[in-house]
Structures are given as C-alpha cells and as structure tokens.
Amino acid sequence: METSTGKKTRRATAPLAAPSPDHEAIIVGTGFGGMGAAIQLGRMGIENILMLDQASDVGGTWHLNTYPGIAVDIASVTYSYSFEPNPDWSRLYAPGAELKRYAQHVAEKYRLRRFMRFNSTVERTIYDDAGKFWTVHIAGQAPVTARLLIVATGYLSHPKFPDIPGLDSFAGKVMHTAEWDHGHALAGRRAAVIGTGATSVQLLPEIAPQVAQLDVYQRTPIWVSPKTDTAIPASVRGLFARIPFVQKSARMVSSAILETVMVTGALHNRQLPFLNVMMENVCKAHLARYIKDPVMRRKLTPSYSFGCKRPTFSNDYYRVFTRPNVELITDGIARIEPDGIVTTDGRLRKIDTLILATGFKVWEPGNFPAFDIRGRNGVELGQWWNANRFQAYEGITVPGFPNLFHLPSPFSFSGLSYFFTIEGQMKHIERCLGEMRRQGAESFEVDAAANEAFLERMRAGLGSSVFVNGNCAPSNSYYFNQHGEALLLRPTPTFMAVWAHGHFPLQHYHFA
Numbered sequence: 001m002e003t004s005t006g007k008k009t010r011r012a013t014a015p016l017a018a019p020s021p022d023h024e025a026i027i028v029g030t031g032f033g034g035m036g037a038a039i040q041l042g043r044m045g046i047e048n049i050l051m052l053d054q055a056s057d058v059g060g061t062w063h064l065n066t067y068p069g070i071a072v073d074i075a076s077v078t079y080s081y082s083f084e085p086n087p088d089w090s091r092l093y094a095p096g097a098e099l100k101r102y103a104q105h106v107a108e109k110y111r112l113r114r115f116m117r118f119n120s121t122v123e124r125t126i127y128d129d130a131g132k133f134w135t136v137h138i139a140g141q142a143p144v145t146a147r148l149l150i151v152a153t154g155y156l157s158h159p160k161f162p163d164i165p166g167l168d169s170f171a172g173k174v175m176h177t178a179e180w181d182h183g184h185a186l187a188g189r190r191a192a193v194i195g196t197g198a199t200s201v202q203l204l205p206e207i208a209p210q211v212a213q214l215d216v217y218q219r220t221p222i223w224v225s226p227k228t229d230t231a232i233p234a235s236v237r238g239l240f241a242r243i244p245f246v247q248k249s250a251r252m253v254s255s256a257i258l259e260t261v262m263v264t265g266a267l268h269n270r271q272l273p274f275l276n277v278m279m280e281n282v283c284k285a286h287l288a289r290y291i292k293d294p295v296m297r298r299k300l301t302p303s304y305s306f307g308c309k310r311p312t313f314s315n316d317y318y319r320v321f322t323r324p325n326v327e328l329i330t331d332g333i334a335r336i337e338p339d340g341i342v343t344t345d346g347r348l349r350k351i352d353t354l355i356l357a358t359g360f361k362v363w364e365p366g367n368f369p370a371f372d373i374r375g376r377n378g379v380e381l382g383q384w385w386n387a388n389r390f391q392a393y394e395g396i397t398v399p400g401f402p403n404l405f406h407l408p409s410p411f412s413f414s415g416l417s418y419f420f421t422i423e424g425q426m427k428h429i430e431r432c433l434g435e436m437r438r439q440g441a442e443s444f445e446v447d448a449a450a451n452e453a454f455l456e457r458m459r460a461g462l463g464s465s466v467f468v469n470g471n472c473a474p475s476n477s478y479y480f481n482q483h484g485e486a487l488l489l490r491p492t493p494t495f496m497a498v499w500a501h502g503h504f505p506l507q508h509y510h511f512a
C-alpha cells in the first residue's frame with residue numbers, strides 16, 4: 001500500500017478503529033457491485049459486515065429481471081470479475097439465468113451469504129457527526145449502525161412507471177418488465193407493449209409468436225446493430241477452464257473492440273465523428289435488410305445521433321414488425337381505458353394484457369439516491385445533488401458525506417462492462433480504507449476542492465463527446481439528467497478510470 005509520502009507499508013489485518021457500531025460496514029445491495037465491495041473488505045480483513053437487500057435473493061438486476069429473452073448485452077467473456085472468470089458461458093451473450101447462477105456462485109465461493117439479509121428495505125440513513133458512524137433504518141426492523149456505509153443499489157434497479165392517465169383503471173393484466181409474472185400465459189392474448197428501448201429489443205421477438213395481437217407503442221426508436229451471437233462450443237469452454245489465459249485474451253480483444261467503437265466514438269465525437277456515422281450506417285443497413293416498407297423504415301430510424309441513447313444489438317427485433325399480428329404505433333397515448341389504449345388520434349385499441357417496458361428511474365428521487373441519505377449537519381444527498389448538480393469524486397465519494405462510498409454515482413460508469421467499474425471502485429475502497437487504517441482514523445471525507453477539480457475535469461472532458469456535439473435533443477435518453485447534463489459515463493478511457501481509482505492522491509481525503 002502506498003502512503004501519501006510514497007513509502008510502501010505492509011497491509012494490516014486488524015479491524016478498523018472504534019468498534020462501537022454494530023458493524024464495521026453496511027453494504028446496501030447484493031448485486032455484483034455490493035458483492036465486489038464485500039470481497040474487497042474481506043481481503044482487508046474486515047468481516048463484521050452486514051449486506052442488506054430489499055429483494056429475496058442475491059443477484060441484483062439479474063435476480064429481479066426475468067422477462068422472456070433477457071440476456072447480457074456485453075460479450076459474456078467481459079461480464080465477470082477479472083479475478084473470477086466464468087468459463088461456462090453457453091453463448092457469446094449469456095442469457096439472464098446464467099448471470100443469476102454466476103451471482104450465486106460468487107456469493108457461495110466468497111462466503112458472502114453469511115453477511116446477507118434479504119427482504120430488508122432501507123428507508124433512510126443518518127450520519128452521526130459525534131460518533132462518526134451511520135445509522136441505517138430498515139422498514140419493519142430495528143435500526144443498525146456501522147462505521148462505513150456502502151451504497152450499491154445499481155443504476156437501473158427501480159422500475160419506472162409511465163405517467164399516463166387511466167393506467168390504474170385498466171381491467172386486464174399489467175406487468176412491468178422488471179416485475180414479470182411468469183404465471184400469466186400470453187398465448188392467444190391481445191397485448192400491448194409500451195416502450196422500445198433495449199429491454200423491448202430482447203422481449204418482443206420472444207412474445208410476438210405467442211400472442212394473437214401485439215401493439216407496440218414507440219415514442220423514440222432505438223439504434224439496433226447486428227448481433228454476433230452464437231453458442232460457445234464445449235471444446236472452447238473446456239479450453240477456457242484449462243487455460244484461463246485464453247479466456248483472458250478473449251476478454252481483452254472484446255473489450256478493445258467495444259472501447260474503440262462505443263466508448264471512443266461517444267467520448268471523442270468531435271475528433272472522430274466518422275465512428276458514430278459509421279455505426280449509424282451499419283444500423284441503417286441492418287434495418288433495411290429486414291424492413292422493406294419505406295414508411296415503416298422511417299418510423300424505426302432514430303433522428304438522434306448514435307450514442308446519445310443506449311444502442312443495442314439484435315438479429316430478430318426488426319423481424320417482429322414484419323409479422324401480421326404486430327402493429328407499430330407511433331401516435332402518442334392519450335389515455336388508458338379499462339379495455340384498451342386510446343391514442344391521440346382518438347382510436348381505441350382493445351387489449352387484455354399491458355406490458356410496460358418503460359425502463360427505470362435514474363435521476364429521480366428513489367434512485368439517485370435510492371433512499372434518504374443524510375450526511376454531516378443533516379444534509380440530504382438527493383437534495384444536495386439537486387442544489388449543487390450531480391457530482392462525486394472519482395464517481396464514488398461526495399463531500400459532506402463521511403464514511404460513505406456511493407457506487408452508482410455521476411461519472412462512475414466507465415462505459416465498458418460494468419465489472420470494470422466495479423473493480424475500479426474496489427481499488428478505491430482499498431486505497432482509501434488502507435490509509436484510514438494506517439492513520440488510526442475513524443472517518444474519511446473527500447476534500448471539497450479536490451472534488452470540484454475532478455468535476456471540472458470531467459465536464460471539460462464531455463466537451464468532445466457526442467452528448468455535447470451530437471444531435472441528442474430527440475433521444476429521450478436516461479443518460480441526461482433534469483439539468484440536461486449527461487453525467488453517467490466517465491469521459492476518460494476505461495483503463496485510465498480504473499488506474500485512477502488505485503492512484504488518486506491520498507491528500508484528497510481528510511482522515512479524522
């Protein structure tokens with residue numbers, strides 16, 4: 001461990017100081033981010049941990065989302081911890097059930113279930129200035145305290161329901177894709193899907209052949225490119241298991257391609273505009289291959305620049321709209337009635353099943369942050385973000401909120417597989433807590449000036465991005481917050497983001 005003076009110190013194994021709270025650390029969330037944080041704490045000898053989750057089991061989004069067709073949209077070889085590769089992915093893009101099993105495997109191998117408490121909804125958290133610890137209030141349970149609070153609730157974990165008049169009056173079955181009811185048979189149904197984002201791209205090809213009629217309500221089309229998705233032969237999986245370097249090499253190649261095409265194109269649009277134009281042309285050719293009707297093609301062609309909104313991959317999505325039982329509807333929805341949906345032209349389309357593919361809360365209260373977090377002097381994080389614009393030093397800590405690592409934060413996502421973000425944040429936790437322990441401190445807090453300087457660097461970096469230089473106004477993208485800022489994606493190369501988490505100046509923190 002490197003200190004602020006540049007000297008090397010041997011990693012200690014003693015617990016953090018001041019054992020008065022119930023736990024040394026409370027982690028909210030048992031998805032891959034929360035488990036990564038717990039693994040890092042374990043490496044440092046910190047095992048008095050409590051992990052809380054409102055869900056009934058481990059896995060985060062891969063436990064909650066089980067809609068038909070769900071799969072990872074990043075190549076499987078990159079979607080795992082680098083230190084815990086999975087040689088058994090069945091496909092280049094693994095189905096959701098395999099991600100759930102991988103989460104269970106990680107929880108078992110690293111003995112994390114002993115820390116986990118499920119069906120526990122955190123309502124609010126309060127920092128005690130005098131005692132330097134957090135009190136966590138849980139619905140229907142006694143409060144618990146901890147020296148450290150790690151929020152790992154994810155970016156997309158709270159379903160967003162549309163504000164459409166009459167939604168509550170619908171007499172048929174209503175399902176959000178994040179709360180799929182597998183007991184509701186779709187065969188022979190007259191169904192409607194509201195939303196054509198990345199979830200719908202996976203869902204529609206699965207349910208269109210089942211239902212008698214499918215109405216698809218589109219507000220904003222999505223860029224869709226071809227998907228190179230095949231089964232991974234058993235011989236290759238065996239090679240991955242016997243020679244891990246082979247899978248590591250595949251991970252590096254896949255990541256390099258994605259970094260070049262997606263991340264570099266989005267962040268350096270001013271310097272390399274041809275990358276985004278190239279991807280738009282690829283998507284348009286893909287669309288033209290399946291949709292011959294020029295009117296339908298126009299409806300399915302985005303008017304915003306590639307990269308402004310999350311793009312996706314599919315070889316089956318456009319085929320859906322060539323089926324005789326599928327209608328694409330681009331008229332606005334006026335209201336929902338007990339037996340159907342009325343569009344702005346006054347037409348009523350009768351249905352018995354309503355599927356909401358309307359995504360998740362992102363910048364709204366209830367997600368950023370997921371619950372009430374009160375730091376020094378009772379300042380609430382959500383209100384502070386709204387008043388001071390969304391910001392977090394290195395995408396993980398916030399001034400005025402000591403002993404808090406908030407993993408889903410502005411500028412935290414590197415743009416590649418989420419596991420690059422997770423492992424970068426694990427490095428940050430190790431470096432920060434290692435210095436806290438070395439000093440025998442009870443609290444850490446990021447310096448306000450250091451945070452401001454980081455924020456200015458990130459905003460300057462966005463100046464070359466497609467979010468600033470592209471035509472993003474028509475995108476209706478969750479990348480943008482209510483202030484019109486695209487702050488989810490960190491505007492640096494992925495390797496630089498990961499490196500920075502392990503090398504930030506220790507003097508950027510105050511240890512008390």
